[in-house]
Amino acid sequence: MYLLILAILVPFFFTAFIPLIHNRVGSIHLGWLVLVVPLVLFSIFVVQVPTISNSDTLMQTVHWIPSLGINFTVYLDGLSLIMALLITGMGALVVLYSIYYLSPSDSFPHFYAYLLLFMGAMLGVVLSDNLLVLYVFWELTSISSFLLIAFWYHRKNSRYGAQKSLLITVFGGLGMLAGFLMLHSMTGTFSIREIVATIGQYPEHALFYPAMFLILLGAFTKSAQFPFHIWLPDAMEAPTPVSAYLHSATMVKAGIYLVARFTPVFGGNAAWFWTVTLVGLVTLFWGAYCAVRQTDLKALLAYSTISQLGLIMSLFGLGSAALHFGDGEQGALYGLAIFAALFHMVNHSTFKGALFMVVGIVDHQVGTRDIRRLGGLMAALPITFTFAVIGSFSMAGLPFLNGFLSKEMFFTASVNAASLPIFGASTWGIVIPIIAWIASVLTFVYCMIFVFRTFFGTPQSKKADRKQVEPTLGMLVSPAILCVFIIGLFFAPNLLGDHLLRPALNGIIPEISGATPHIYAWHGFNTELFMTLGIVIVGSALYLTFRSWIKIFRLQPAGWTFTALYNSFLKNLKRASNWITTHYMTGHLPSYFAYIFMFFILAAGGALIFTGALSIDLTSDSPISVYEGLLTAVMAIAAISILFAKSHLAAVLLNGVLGFSIAIFFVLFRAPDLALTQLVIETVTTVLFLLCFLFLPEWTAEDSSKRTKFRNAFIAIGAGVTITLIGLTVNSGKLFESISGYFENSYELAGGDNIVNAILGDFRAFDTMLESLVLFIAGLGVYTLIRLKLGKGSGKDEHQ
Amino acid sequence: MESLIIVLVGVLTTVAIYLVLSKNVVRVILGTAILSHAVHLLILSMGGLKLGTVPLLGEEAVKYVDALPQALILTAIVISFAVTAFILVLAYRAYQELGTDNLGAMRGSDDE
Numbered sequence: 020m021y022l023l024i025l026a027i028l029v030p031f032f033f034t035a036f037i038p039l040i041h042n043r044v045g046s047i048h049l050g051w052l053v054l055v056v057p058l059v060l061f062s063i064f065v066v067q068v069p070t071i072s073n074s075d076t077l078m079q080t081v082h083w084i085p086s087l088g089i090n091f092t093v094y095l096d097g098l099s100l101i102m103a104l105l106i107t108g109m110g111a112l113v114v115l116y117s118i119y120y121l122s123p124s125d126s127f128p129h130f131y132a133y134l135l136l137f138m139g140a141m142l143g144v145v146l147s148d149n150l151l152v153l154y155v156f157w158e159l160t161s162i163s164s165f166l167l168i169a170f171w172y173h174r175k176n177s178r179y180g181a182q183k184s185l186l187i188t189v190f191g192g193l194g195m196l197a198g199f200l201m202l203h204s205m206t207g208t209f210s211i212r213e214i215v216a217t218i219g220q221y222p223e224h225a226l227f228y229p230a231m232f233l234i235l236l237g238a239f240t241k242s243a244q245f246p247f248h249i250w251l252p253d254a255m256e257a258p259t260p261v262s263a264y265l266h267s268a269t270m271v272k273a274g275i276y277l278v279a280r281f282t283p284v285f286g287g288n289a290a291w292f293w294t295v296t297l298v299g300l301v302t303l304f305w306g307a308y309c310a311v312r313q314t315d316l317k318a319l320l321a322y323s324t325i326s327q328l329g330l331i332m333s334l335f336g337l338g339s340a341a342l343h344f345g346d347g348e349q350g351a352l353y354g355l356a357i358f359a360a361l362f363h364m365v366n367h368s369t370f371k372g373a374l375f376m377v378v379g380i381v382d383h384q385v386g387t388r389d390i391r392r393l394g395g396l397m398a399a400l401p402i403t404f405t406f407a408v409i410g411s412f413s414m415a416g417l418p419f420l421n422g423f424l425s426k427e428m429f430f431t432a433s434v435n436a437a438s439l440p441i442f443g444a445s446t447w448g449i450v451i452p453i454i455a456w457i458a459s460v461l462t463f464v465y466c467m468i469f470v471f472r473t474f475f476g477t478p479q480s481k482k483a484d485r486k487q488v489e490p491t492l493g494m495l496v497s498p499a500i501l502c503v504f505i506i507g508l509f510f511a512p513n514l515l516g517d518h519l520l521r522p523a524l525n526g527i528i529p530e531i532s533g534a535t536p537h538i539y540a541w542h543g544f545n546t547e548l549f550m551t552l553g554i555v556i557v558g559s560a561l562y563l564t565f566r567s568w569i570k571i572f573r574l575q576p577a578g579w580t581f582t583a584l585y586n587s588f589l590k591n592l593k594r595a596s597n598w599i600t601t602h603y604m605t606g607h608l609p610s611y612f613a614y615i616f617m618f619f620i621l622a623a624g625g626a627l628i629f630t631g632a633l634s635i636d637l638t639s640d641s642p643i644s645v646y647e648g649l650l651t652a653v654m655a656i657a658a659i660s661i662l663f664a665k666s667h668l669a670a671v672l673l674n675g676v677l678g679f680s681i682a683i684f685f686v687l688f689r690a691p692d693l694a695l696t697q698l699v700i701e702t703v704t705t706v707l708f709l710l711c712f713l714f715l716p717e718w719t720a721e722d723s724s725k726r727t728k729f730r731n732a733f734i735a736i737g738a739g740v741t742i743t744l745i746g747l748t749v750n751s752g753k754l755f756e757s758i759s760g761y762f763e764n765s766y767e768l769a770g771g772d773n774i775v776n777a778i779l780g781d782f783r784a785f786d787t788m789l790e791s792l793v794l795f796i797a798g799l800g801v802y803t804l805i806r807l808k809l810g811k812g813s814g815k816d817e818h819q
Numbered sequence: 820m821e822s823l824i825i826v827l828v829g830v831l832t833t834v835a836i837y838l839v840l841s842k843n844v845v846r847v848i849l850g851t852a853i854l855s856h857a858v859h860l861l862i863l864s865m866g867g868l869k870l871g872t873v874p875l876l877g878e879e880a881v882k883y884v885d886a887l888p889q890a891l892i893l894t895a896i897v898i899s900f901a902v903t904a905f906i907l908v909l910a911y912r913a914y915q916e917l918g919t920d921n922l923g924a925m926r927g928s929d930d931e
Binding site: 607608609612613616635637639640641642643647648651654655658659661662667670671674677678681684685687688689690691692693696697700703704707708711712714715716718719721722723731732734735736738739740742743746747749750757758759762763765766772773774775778779783786787790793794797798800801804805 | 820821822823824825826827828829830831832833834836837838839840841842843844845846847849852853856857859860861863864865866867868869870871872873874875876877883884885886887889890892893894896897898900901902903904905907908909910911912914915920922923
């Protein structure tokens with residue numbers, strides 16, 4: 020059974036059929052047909068839940084390039100299953116939502132083709148066990164994200180956002196690939212499971228830390244972690260269903276998945292702990308800080324997504340300490356952070372997906388997402404308002420919603436980290452809960468901004484463009500389902516915890532005996548609860564006094580953003596490459612020849628010297644007769660004289676001397692066929708040269724500067740010496756036996772006494788045939804060049 | 820003998836490349852023609868020189884010279900002739916159209 024492999028491939032197959040079916044579906048919206056794919060896949064993965072919750076795993080392999088260790092191995096454990104359920108489940112909801120969101124003028128086949136492409140690629144990322152296969156799917160998600168962000172490609176901002184996301188995520192992806200190759204050279208395998216099993220043998224390997232940081236680079240760029248977060252706000256140019264799906268619920272979680280997957284490989288050392296934790300915390304703070312100042316609802320959600328991704332990332336960092344302790348009480352304590360991370364990852368998908376859909380509805384029904392032009396929508400959109408409250412309050416971490424539970428667990432983990440006895444956390448660990456708390460206050464503030472500035476206050480219907488009513492029922496179904504999950508997960512979190520999160524946790528850190536993580540809604544009056552209370556009080560105060568402290572954002576100079584840095588880097592890169600290109604692409608043939616020959620001298624001559632291959636051995640040479648010596652001298656003199664020839668005629672005659680001398684050499688070297696051919700060809704060539712000289716001007720002395728002449732002479736002598744040395748070296752040591760003995764059976768094999776003729780006409784007849792073709796083409800070219808008369812302006816007519 | 824020929828090949832190559840680097844079209848074409856002479860000699864000497872008799876089975880000799888380089892060179896001679904003829908005519912046409920045989924002065928026509 021290759022069910023899982025098929026599950027990955029189904030979206031790709033379906034994509035191929037979209038162009039064929041979209042014209043034939045008639046009045047049925049293409050989205051309804053596409054919806055079948057995620058629904059079927061979702062049910063396939065749901066069926067696997069009982070197996071996985073028994074701590075079993077599934078593995079299926081198709082051998083692809085076994086000689087290189089590249090196999091299409093699909094590995095399903097708890098972590099992959101959670102991701103797969105998110106991908107297919109959110110996929111179904113988003114496809115359903117998009118049916119009502121897209122306007123009839125949009126190109127449905129493109130939209131759904133890209134979306135399915137993404138779905139398949141993303142499933143490939145989370146299910147692949149082979150690093151290289153994972154990498155291919157990883158880049159495919161970047162490409163489909165690029166296509167979806169640029170879906171409305173007539174907008175300049177869409178194109179800019181698409182390019183930005185592609186450049187940053189592919190840059191990180193390439194770093195990750197380098198990291199994968201380093202892992203391979205350390206462990207000798209591309210299989211993640213085998214790497215996890217054997218990595219313990221290489222703690223001191225020189226490539227251990229480079230591989231770790233390169234893989235983290237891939238994860239951080241993909242998951243929009245500081246300072247690579249800048250692509251995500253610009254990715255909001257995509258249609259809102261895409262933002263909900265790729266840029267909050269699934270694709271940006273690929274980086275987090277990667278960190279989770281590699282925690283057993285790299286976790287348990289200080290560098291991993293601090294890098295992942297601190298990058299996550301800084302992102303958490305910076306995203307929340309930026310989100311507060313946004314006036315576009317989608318931009319606000321983009322920064323909030325960055326912030327929440329940072330939260331999950333830092334939890335994985337904190338949890339990696341568990342690997343240091345292993346089995347025991349301490350291990351169980353810090354392992355809870357990973358449990359919280361997985362829980363929050365699911366929760367974030369539910370509430371952020373719902374919020375994006377709310378923004379989509381507001382945009383769709385009111386015609387703007389600008390907070391300054393919105394207000395008082397509660398009366399007009401009561402159902403949407405309810406969804407917004409549920410989603411935002413969950414994100415803010417308020418009780419009776421799933422966000423409260425994971426936020427409390429996050430505080431628990433950060434407080435525990437402050438007392439971590441290793442990695443120097445006793446001095447610096449206290450920073451962790453402080454940053455976490457400040458960022459959570461800011462999160463509370465922007466959640467309130469989202470709800471109250473949009474839905475309360477005076478209605479601004481005059482400024483809005485459309486009639487404000489609730490959308491059709493179909494558009495409300497998807498956010499409604501997500502809201503049910505938001506509330507349901509609060510009251511029954513352990514249903515998810517026991518069946519999915521615990522198996523996933525066991526895949527990341529080894530099972531810890533006697534400690535079963537359990538989610539409690541109420542755990543007494545402890546630090547975490549007081550932190551939450553503090554957030555509500557301080558956050559409310561900050562929201563109410565928002566106008567008086569908003570000026571703080573002006574402290575940051577206008578040009579001092581990472582986006583400005585990115586833009587100027589791109590601009591300078593373009594300018595620098597343009598400068599380099601215009602300087603070496605001169606448009607002059609002699610320059611290009613000079614590059615070619617200089618490269619030849621450096622590459623061939625350099626290789627000869629540095630590999631120590633150079634050797635000169637004259638012992639096996641045949642003797643030199645007087646004629647041959649004389650002939651050689653004649654040729655050398657004739658050749659050098661050409662350089663000093665004062666006229667065409669002299670030069671061509673000297674060339675003739677060379678040609679005919681070679682014919683004599685052919686005679687001396689027992690090659691009668693060559694001698695005959697050479698005589699004929701040389702004669703014809705000389706005649707042709709003379710004929711052309713009738714029409715060409717007499718040549719003048721080279722008007723090049725002394726410097727150019729010297730450079731040319733230098734290159735020419737260098738190339739000549741290189742050729743000589745290569746020839747002498749090859750002549751000194753025969754590495755291979757000659758294969759010519761075979762052709763000496765030419766009479767038996769080809770029925771010819773003349774071996775050369777037999778080779779040309781029989782053994783290598785195809786060569787000869789194609790040679791005739793070359794002659795024919797050259798003849799056509801010559802004929803065309805002579806006969807074709809381009810009058811002045813006739814070329815212009817062709818262009819018109 | 821082989822080493823002598825290889826040195827000659829080096830001399831021919833030097834001359835050819837110096838001509839190819841020139842700005843004058845005819846010099847460039849002559850350079851390519853000489854370069855092919857040099858390469859033919861190089862290929863032939865790689866097979867060993869004068870190690871046997873002419874590669875005709877009718878000679879009924881104990882040892883023939885290597886026939887494979889000869890076959891390759893035969894092809895090369897013909898191809899290099901085709902190429903030389905083509906670029907010669909190209910130079911002629913370029914001169915007709917552009918009025919110069921100086922590569923440095925050829926900057927494309929207005930029609931481009």
